[in-house]
Amino acid sequence: MIKEKLNIKLYPLEAIYGACYVFIDKFYIYFREIDVKNNVVVEMKPKNKLKQGDIEIVRGEFFNELLNYTHRINISKNNKKIREYMVERALFSAIDDDFDGDNDFDDPLGIAVPWEEKYGDG
Amino acid sequence: METGNKYFINGFMNKTVKLNKKLYKLKAICGAVKDFGDLADFKIKKNSNNHYLVELNNIHKEAQDKIVDEFCNYVLYLMKRT
Numbered sequence: 001m002i003k004e005k006l007n008i009k010l011y012p013l014e015a016i017y018g019a020c021y022v023f024i025d026k027f028y029i030y031f032r033e034i035d036v037k038n039n040v041v042v043e044m045k046p047k048n049k050l051k052q053g054d055i056e057i058v059r060g061e062f063f064n065e066l067l068n069y070t071h072r073i074n075i076s077k078n079n080k081k082i083r084e085y086m087v088e089r090a091l092f093s094a095i096d097d098d099f100d101g102d103n104d105f106d107d108p109l110g111i112a113v114p115w116e117e118k119y120g121d122g
Numbered sequence: 123m124e125t126g127n128k129y130f131i132n133g134f135m136n137k138t139v140k141l142n143k144k145l146y147k148l149k150a151i152c153g154a155v156k157d158f159g160d161l162a163d164f165k166i167k168k169n170s171n172n173h174y175l176v177e178l179n180n181i182h183k184e185a186q187d188k189i190v191d192e193f194c195n196y197v198l199y200l201m202k203r204t
Contacts, residue, residue, distance in 0.1 A: 017201055017202050
């Protein structure tokens with residue numbers, strides 16, 4: 001059994017889930033209590049017997065995956081506003097603005113004025 | 123997660139799994155209960171100590187050894203997926 005105590009201030013819970021998920025085919029994964037210091041104990045029970053040397057390799061791989069997922073989550077958080085802005089712009093530019101009604105557009109020189117309105121009927 | 127209360131009624135094994143509410147999502151647990159429904163009869167209860175208690179009754183003979191382990195893995199899979 002591999003047992004690791006992880007602080008969720010260092011490794012967000014979503015990162016822990018993500019890292020554990022990578023090992024789900026070879027291990028049974030259990031999440032123990034979360035204590036007052038925000039430590040989660042993760043237990044990984046191998047489905048097949050493991051040699052001691054293999055356990056250390058798995059432990060190393062697990063922490064690498066934790067780092068990977070934590071980094072991804074941090075990048076996602078930092079880029080959230082930019083992504084939302086880009087999606088909004090993309091959706092806005094896809095809107096069809098060929099309206100049947102008013103065709104409002106800028107006319108700073110006042111050129112687009114009907115003759116009758118500008119000079120009257122005479 | 124803790125497993126306890128392994129007992130037999132009428133030849134069928136029954137088990138109880140304790141899942142911490144802060145670590146396991148109810149939606150995922152319910153999804154796993156639904157998908158594992160053919161292998162055992164499930165009941166989900168809340169206890170006062172911030173745990174969900176999942177009772178497994180009438181566990182299918184062939185699933186008895188691994189059902190709890192596979193169930194917990196499946197809950198993790200559903201949590202990751204959503």
